[in-house]
Structure formats: C-alpha cells, structure tokens
Amino acid sequence: MKCIRIGSGAGYSGDRIEPAVELAERGGLDYMIFECLAERTIALAQRAKSADPAAGFDPLLEDRMRAVLPACRRGGIRILTNMGAANPLAAAEKVRDIARSLNLTGLKVAAVLGDDVLDRIRAGAYTDDTGRPISRFGERLLSANAYIGAAPLVDALAQGADVVITGRAADPALVLAPVIHEFGWAMDDWHRLGRGTLVGHLLECGGQITGGYFADPGYKDVPGLARLGFPIGEVHEDGSAVITKVTGSGGRVTPATCKEQILYEIHDPRSYITPDVVADFSGVRVEALGPDRVRIDGAGGRPAPASLKVSVGYLDSYLGEGQISYAGPGALARARLALDIVAERLRMTGVQARDLRYDLIGVNALHGDGLSAGAPEPYEVRARVAGRADSLKEAMRIANEVESLYTCGPAGGGGATKSARDIVAVVSTFLPRDEVKTSVHFRVS
Template sequence: MSKKVRIGCGAGFAGDRIEPAIELAERGRLDFLFFEGLAERTLAQSHLARLQNPALGYNPLLERRISAVLPACRANGTRIVTNMGAANPLGAARAIAAAAAHLGFSGLRIAVVQGDEVSSLIDPAMTSLETGEALAKTGRSMIGANAYLGAEAIATALAMEADIVVTGRVADPSLVVGPLVHSFGWALDDWHRLGPGTAVGHLLECSCQVTGGYFADPGFKDVDELAFVGYPLAEVDESGDAIITKPEGSGGCVTRLTVKEQLLYEVHDPAAYLTPDVTADFSHIAIQQAGPDRVHVSGARGRPRPDSLKVTVGFDGGVLAEAEISYAGPGAADRARLAMEIVRLRMERLHRCSDVIRFDIIGMSSLHSSAIADPAPSNDVRLRAAMRTADAQLGQQLLAEVEALWIAGPAGGAGARGRLVPSIITQSVLIDRALVKPQIEMVEA
C-alpha cells in the first residue's frame, strides 16, 4: 500500500473554535495538525500589539490552543504547524515552551520560521496593488511589512525533527504543502505535485467551511448538527490526490458541493492560483463522492511559481470610531435618517470634521446600499456611524453625538453604544523573492 499522510486543520482564523481541534487531535489519527490564524488585518493588529508590548504580537489564543491539543498530539505522534506566531514567532515559541512545561512535557523541539518581516525592503515609491499609487501616497507611518513565505522553510524545519513549527506570514496552503514536501520528498520545483498539494491546503485552510459551516443555508443547503460541526482532515497520497473528510460522528458534512464551494473561495483565477510555492491550476480538478463524508479530489495541476512574493504593508490608521443607536416602531427608518442627518451636520459644521463618516441604517439593506436605491421600510432599524481618523478627540466626539441622540431626538432612540479603537490599514506590494531570506531557529522545551 502506498504511503498516505493524514493532516487536519485545527483553526481557520484567529478566533476559531478550539473543541473541534481537540477532536481532531484525539480521534483523527493525524500525522500533522495545522492551525491557520493569520489574516492580513490580524497580522497588522499583531504588529500594534507588539508595539505596545514587545513580548506580545502572536495569536492571543496560542497558549490555549496548544495546551488543548498537545497531550493528544504527543500521545499520537502528531506534529503541529501554525502561523499563529504572527508578528512575533519567537515570542510564540517561548510561550509554547512555557505551556508545554506547565503540562509536564519536556524534550519538545519548536522550530521558529522567521524572515517574513521585510520592512527594511519596502520603498515608499513601491506601487500599491490596491490603489496603483505609490505607498507614500498614504501619508501614514508604516508599522510592519510581511512577505508571504512558502512551504520550503516549513519542510526544512520538519526535517530538523521539529515537533512544532511556528511561523509568521506564510501562504495559507503552504501550511499543508510544507508537511507534504517533507513527508513525500517532493522537489521544490515538482509543479505537478505542488499544484495538487496546494489544492489540498486550500480546501482545508478555512476549517469548517469545507465541512458544512459557511456552506449551510437552511431550506436550500441543510446541514446536520451544525452546532457541533467538525474540522476537516485530508488523507493525501504521494501524487497529491486526497480524500477530504472529518472525524466520524462529528457534525456537518463533507460533500461534492461543500468541496466545490471551498475550492473556489477567494480564488481569483482557478486556472492560475498564485502562491509562493506554485502557480496552481484547479480548472481540471475531479471531485467525486467516495462515501459518507468522504470526497476524493484529484487532477489539480501546477506550473512554475511566481518570481515575486506578495507583501502586506501595515500602516497606522489612527483610530476607528464606531457608534450605534436603535429605532423601532412606525416611522423607525425615517427617524433613523433624521438622526443620521443631525449627526452629519453637527460633525461638519460644529466640529469641523473633514474625515469621511460612513452611515448605515441596519435593517434597511445596508449591506446592499449601493445596489438598492429604495429598500423596503422596516419597523426595527439601527443607525451606525463609523469614522477612521487621526484625531482621537474628533472620534470621541462622534461617539458623543450619537449618544446625545438619546434625548436630543428624534424620538424613540435606544440602546446607544460606541467604541474607539486603534486602527490599521493595509496595502500590498510585490518584491523579488530572492530578496527574502527565511531563517529557522530551534527552541527547546
């Protein structure tokens, strides 16, 4: 029988549930368990956290996640790979070592992948992929810049007999491709295997999206036991073909439809999905039901990887001021519109606000406000006002103006609340991959 690797996803975003990861660690018979917890906004927030405390900057749930799964992983010989190091992978490794010691584990080898932080390589004249203008046009101070690393450093760390690999910014599918490269000995230019491996990583990376979570739509796409939806795992063979499944008895489902939806999630071009490892081609993939909650995926292809790496550049965005108040009963929408106009006029004329304020009347098709000219009236709405500003005092004034609507009118306002939080903005650039030099440091626990 040909060798197969079993790899499961223990998190698909920074705040994902922990219990399904424990289920995978205990019952998944896994070779590898990976945690994907690093969106672009999350990484920028991690930079802010590290600026406030140099010991922080990694995922706040890191210790809880690792402590929850480590006993089962050690008992079952499962190795862990995660990007929860965020803006401070070395700090994350030290936190893991402390958590392991608290649990009574010793002899743990924790590999730290660094080198994704490339602020020194960023030129303000670089062109933003989002705006087409120079980064300098933002007029804001940079707080960090991270390149999307690939699978190579992860595979190298595993070859160094790491029990846990902690990274900062790597491409999400690379968290799976790295263990596959290590396990099967794939060459780093074996595009015909790296393409299928990337498909597996992409299918797993968002945890329960592929097991029915984001898929569920009552009456149209019903999913059983969604409250206890399980996380996915893949049984991967040496060619990169795989069975996508989940722990037996867990909630949710794995079907051709859940796999198809996740395959196309956030993919700009299914025939040319660009990653640091490969240009993956999903356009010829075959998706076949292979049993209850078991889907066979084959036929992905690959071409040479891009010469450039994507870099997320985070900038200080000042503060985000956000305030809300509700209106109910007959004429609720009209009263909310009047409240909106009151706040707008007072901010412009009294407080000389030139920053853009976004207003939403939630309950009146606010998510589709640009597409629906005259939404249906509602007897229960909530006015939301939000503003990003460099002037914290002005942001506080927006919160005060919305709160004042409580008695300053119009009638029936209730449930006012507001918050003022540090804000970040991100833009992306491309840099020559040859300039980025990943490094690996081993921490013993």
C-alpha cells in the same frame, strides 16, 4: 500508495478550539495545522510587538496549545501554524514553556523567521499595487511581511520539529510542507506542488469546508453546526486527497462544500499564485466516495513566481462610530430622522470627517437604498453613523453626536453604543524572492 492525514484545527485567529481537540483525540492524524493569520492581523501584531518585545503572536496561542498538545504528543501528531504572527520566536518560547508546564519533555519547537521585511521596505523605493510609493506612509508604516513558502517549514520538519511556528507563510504552505516532507517531492515538481496546494487551500479555512460557511437554511441545510467538525485531508503520494471529518461530528462534507471552498478567494482558477507554485485548479475533479468522504484530484501547476507578495500595514486614520435602535410603529421614520439630525449636527459643529456613512441596519446597510426600496417597513431598526477622521478626538465627536440622540433625538431611541479607534490598513508590494531570507530556530522543552 502512502497516505498521510492532516487536520485543520483553525481557519482564523478567533476560531473555536474544541473541534481541534476532537481532531487531536479522534482524528487519527499525522499532522494538524492552525491557520490563524489575516493580512491586517499581522500589522496589529507588529504594533503589539513594538510595545512589548515578548508579544506579537496570536492571543489564543496559549489556549490552543494547552488544549491540544497533550493529545498531539500522545498521538505523535506534528503541528504547523502561523500563530507566530509578528513574533514567531516568542511564540515558540511560549509553546516550549507550556509543554514544560504540562510535563511534555523533549518537545522540539521550531520558529521560522524571515518574513519580516519592514527594514528593507523602509529603505527601498517600493510602490504599492496602485503604483504609489510606500514611502508616503512615513512614520505611519507599521509592518511589511513577505509571503514565504513551504521550504523553510520542510526544513524544520526534516530537523525533527514537533511544532513549527511561522509568521506570514502562505496559507496552503502549512499543508504543503508536511506533504513535501513525507513524500519527498522535489521543490520544482510543479504538478505535484499544484496538487498539494489545492489540498492546502481546501483545509486552510477550517469549518468552511465542513458546512459552516456553506450553510443556508432551506437551500443548503447542514446538521450539527453548533458542534461543527473540522476537516481532515487524507493526502496520497500522487497529490490526490480525500476530504473528510471525524465520524459523528457536526457538519457535512459533500462535493458542493468542497467546490465552494475550491473557488473561495480564487481570482483565476488557472493561475492561483503562491510562493511555491502557480497552481492550476481548472481541471479539478470532485467525487463523492460516501458519507462525508469526497475525493479531490486533477490540479496542476507551473513554476513559482520570481517575486513574493509583501503585505504592508500602516496607520490609515481613525474611525468614529455610533449606533442607536428604534422599535415599534414609526421606527423607520424615527431612525431616518435620527440620521438627518446627526448629519446636520456634524455640519453645524464643524466635525472634520470623511467617508461618512449613514446606515439603517436591517434596511439598507448592506445593499443600499436601491435594493431596499419597496421592502416592508421593519418593526425595529438600528441607526448607525460612522466616519473617518485624522485624530482620535475628532473621530469621537462623530460617536458622541449619535449618543446624544438619547435625549436630543427622536422618541424611543435606546441601546446606544459609541466607539473611536485607529484604522490599520493594508497595501501590497513585491520583493524578488532571493531578497527574502528565512531561517529556522529551535526551542526544546
């Protein structure tokens, strides 16, 4: 039975680069994916593109491509990535220019367009997932990107693309596309598409499945995390797969690491909705074949949904934040006093803020006072105040009150930081799939 090897070179925008180089040089790959796009990331990228038409793609695109293109070209490894973010065409042009600078001639780079549906959302009467109209954001609306599926990526591969760059494609589609292309699966073979989507879901987060997100000292020990190897999927024509990694690399692939990744960000294992298929993971079988080799089988699928999810980004408000540390005897009491002082100052000076948080990092910042009650008093603690405001100036007033504790607050405060920035938030809506038109554009080095 035919088998292809797909490596995951990144699980998020800022991921490590050297594991991808290791995959390119030693992984024996046919394909490599780079999954680098979060929902809020594309809204930020759209804003960057508005300021500069040549911007709007992943900031590490150039570093990643310079690192892996030579080895991928030598090994015939084809690349698929969503690093195009808000500007896949500019990203493709950048990759072409990088290839030329590396004397890699004849490299065919495809940009997949069509996920940007901002104009349609602005013009229509759409509501978000709470039922409220998208139009309420007005000029604060920054982006609207539909989750497209594997079909246009398959088209790009069929036309000979060596590198395929998308914007908001569904994460598993980066893996599903080469599988469909290599094995000639029909786009309505729901059973196989469900299986391929499972493989994509397993690989999309990079080092999570090789032990990174899994590690918990004393309970789930993982060796070599400082040089964590990224995963490889050996995908067979029937959609079954073996998850592994480069021999000798750090990390671990076990049934447990795979099971955790199967459940990661899954609401209903029987109905994992993607643009390509409604996948069913409820019957998945996980079997250890040997060290760092786990066989995955048993997924299924049902027909794809009639609508596509659209991620809508908008300017929500401004965040002001300040932090300061206290240590030694009485650190907790001094930190609590610091928060009380700031709270009173914000009231006294009339700061217009909402959603204010007063946290003691190391004490109650994650789980609140309820779970932290009765815990041993820490030797050191960091006080944090944060809140939202309707202007950058007002947000900065929150941060300034924390910094003023240097001289106006309890004894021994140090390491104060302050910041104020805008908050880009995301809501979701849906479009009929036939209203999302994709296209493929080539650049050749």
